[in-house]
Structure formats: structure tokens, C-alpha cells
Amino acid sequence: MPARPSATPDEIRDVNTRYHDGAAAGYDAKWGIDYGEVGRRQVLGKVRKALGGRLERFGRSLEIGAGTGYFSLNLLQAGVLREAVCTDISAGMLRALEENAARLGLSVETRACDAEDLPFEDGSFDVVLGHAVLHHLPDLRRAFRQFLRVLRPGGVVLFAGEPSHLGDRLAAYPKRAAVAVAPLWRRALRAGPARNGYADGGAANHELEGLVDVHAFTPETLADAARGAGFADVRVRGEELLANWFGWANRGLEATANPDEVPWAWKVYAFRGYLALQELDRRLLEPRLPAAIFYNLMVAGRKPG
Ligand SMILES: C[S@@+](CC[C@H](N)C(=O)[O-])C[C@H]1O[C@@H](n2cnc3c(N)ncnc32)[C@H](O)[C@@H]1O
Numbered sequence: 102m103p104a105r106p107s108a109t110p111d112e113i114r115d116v117n118t119r120y121h122d123g124a125a126a127g128y129d130a131k132w133g134i135d136y137g138e139v140g141r142r143q144v145l146g147k148v149r150k151a152l153g154g155r156l157e158r159f160g161r162s163l164e165i166g167a168g169t170g171y172f173s174l175n176l177l178q179a180g181v182l183r184e185a186v187c188t189d190i191s192a193g194m195l196r197a198l199e200e201n202a203a204r205l206g207l208s209v210e211t212r213a214c215d216a217e218d219l220p221f222e223d224g225s226f227d228v229v230l231g232h233a234v235l236h237h238l239p240d241l242r243r244a245f246r247q248f249l250r251v252l253r254p255g256g257v258v259l260f261a262g263e264p265s266h267l268g269d270r271l272a273a274y275p276k277r278a279a280v281a282v283a284p285l286w287r288r289a290l291r292a293g294p295a296r297n298g299y300a301d302g303g304a305a306n307h308e309l310e311g312l313v314d315v316h317a318f319t320p321e322t323l324a325d326a327a328r329g330a331g332f333a334d335v336r337v338r339g340e341e342l343l344a345n346w347f348g349w350a351n352r353g354l355e356a357t358a359n360p361d362e363v364p365w366a367w368k369v370y371a372f373r374g375y376l377a378l379q380e381l382d383r384r385l386l387e388p389r390l391p392a393a394i395f396y397n398l399m400v401a402g403r404k405p406g
Pocket residue numbers: 114117118121134165166167168169170171172188189190191194214215216217231232233234237238239262
């Protein structure tokens with residue numbers, strides 16, 4: 102369920118701040134976020150794809166909606182970024198990011214701010230990037246104008262993990278199927294039912310989750326937002342189809358169970374299956390099917406000059 106159509110930009114920002122503050126502590130566990138070999142491979146794959154198959158290295162980066170650090174911390178470890186500034190509207194998420202960075206021995210600057218109002222000087226970054234954040238922003242055009250402003254001429258903008266309109270609709274089927282068979286699945290695995298809002302900050306915070314999303318994109322709306330702000334060489338790609346259906350079905354099942362009672366063997370099966378289907382998507386489907394059909398969209402472009 103997306104944000105109410107009548108929600109004002111301030112209400113959307115407020116609900117995003119409160120929900121993500123509350124979800125921060127359990128965020129990495131809920132989404133299986135990894136800062137080791139697996140996480141690095143995932144993030145490098147996304148960046149390489151968004152850049153058209155070739156991995157660039159960057160000096161100073163600005164991440165928007167950095168959350169707990171999935172993108173920047175993995176890219177720093179891989180040597181793709183030399184210096185990272187991580188921003189988010191949620192101070193709670195940034196505290197979790199700082200703890201992750203300290204544990205990994207990485208140095209990052211953090212700043213709590215809104216993507217549409219960046220407190221940085223013109224031309225001060227080599228790359229502006231993000232993962233799964235654009236769909237939370239009330240005014241996408243305004244945000245892209247800010248990204249252009251803070252980039253140096255020739256700098257790169259790159260966002261991945263944005264839900265596609267069609268992909269989102271298609272994903273509703275595995276989600277519904279999961280809800281329908283969940284009681285049987287729990288019985289087979291001998292797992293008890295979930296306590297409400299277990300994984301993201303308690304029941305009250307869980308209620309907010311349905312209100313934080315503003316958009317699901319078509320490839321054209323994403324490309325237009327970037328081009329309309331003044332970016333050149335704009336490219337939109339899609340990723341993950343089978344992997345996403347499999348992932349959403351499993352996530353739908355797991356969400357109904359007490360996580361402590363889901364057997365380890367199931368978690369291994371779900372994780373390995375997801376990675377295998379991701380590879381199948383990458384090799385077989387992504388080069389052949391239109392971007393719109395995939396669950397995730399990515400957009401990249403360059404500031405002219
Ligand atoms: C789905 S999470 C993704 C976090 C992280 N990028 C990742 O991939 O794990 C979306 C993030 O965007 C942040 N966010 C939402 N609205 C924002 C805004 N207006 N400006 C900046 N960040 C925002 C949220 O607080 C949250 O941390």
C-alpha cells in the first residue's frame with residue numbers, strides 16, 4: 102500500500118523519518134544485508150550493470166538515503182569509492198550505518214538531510230548514488246536537480262533498486278500466493294505464527310511501513326526525471342524477475358512466522374535459490390526482455406561538461 106494520494110510532501114517525509122528511525126535496529130537482519138563477499142558482489146554487480154557493463158572508480162561520493170550503509174560501505178570495501186559521504190532523512194538509520202562502518206574499520210561522513218534539500222556546495226562530488234530510495238521522494242525532479250547541482254561537471258549519477266510499476270504488479274501474485282499457503286507452510290516447518298511487527302520496530306512502527314512509498318516507476322518516468330534535471334547519457338535498465346518472484350514468495354511466507362522458529366535449512370535454501378535465480382535473470386532474461394517487466398529499475402547519467 103503506497104502513501105495516501107492526499108499526503109503532503111511534509112507528511113511523506115515525516116512518516117519516512119519515523120518509520121526508518123524505528124526500523125533501523127532490525128533493518129540489516131530483516132533484509133539480509135551483508136557487508137562481506139556476498140554483499141560486495143551484489144553491489145558491484147548492480148553498479149556495473151547501471152554503468153553499462155563497465156566498473157568505474159570514483160573519488161568523493163554522496164549517497165542519498167544511505168540507510169544502514171549497504172551501498173557505500175560495500176563500495177568502499179571494494180575500492181570503487183575513495184571517500185564516502187552518506188546521507189539519510191532518518192538519523193536512526195545513520196546511527197546504524199556509523200556502527201556498521203566502525204565494525205568494518207571504515208571511515209565515512211554522515212549527514213541527516215532531505216534528498217530534495219542537500220546541504221552541500223555546488224560541484225563537490227564525483228558521484229551521487231543510492232539504492233532503493235527514489236521511490237520515497239515526494240518531488241523527484243527537484244531531487245535530481247539537487248543531484249546535478251552538487252556533482253562536478255562530468256560527474257555520475259547512479260541509482261538502483263527502484264521498484265518498477267509493472268514489476269510491482271507482477272510481484273503481487275507470488276505475495277498473494279504466499280499468504281494463501283502460509284498456514285500449511287508453517288505447519289510443515291513446525292514454525293509458530295509471527296508476533297505483529299516483529300522485525301521492524303514493533304507493531305506501531307510496522308503500521309507505518311505501508312505509507313512510506315510514493316512511486317513505482319516506468320523506465321520512462323525515471324529517465325525523464327534525470328533528463329529533465331539536465332543529465333546526459335541517461336540509461337535505464339531492469340534487473341531481477343524470477344529471483345524477485347521467488348524472493349517475495351519466500352519473504353511473504355517468512356513474514357507470517359516467528360523468525361526464531363524458521364529452520365536454518367529453509368533460510369539457506371531461500372538464500373541460495375535467490376542467488377541462483379538472480380544469475381539466471383542476469384544471463385538469460387535481462388539482455389532479452391524490456392526493462393519495464395523487471396522488478397528493479399536502475400538509472401545512470403552524467404552531468405554535462
Ligand atoms: C528502503 S530504504 C534503503 C536504504 C539503503 N539505501 C538500502 O538499500 O539498504 C530507504 C531509505 O531512504 C531514506 N529516505 C526516505 N525518504 C528520504 C528523503 N526524503 N531524503 C533522504 N532519505 C530518505 C529512508 O530513511 C531509508 O533509509
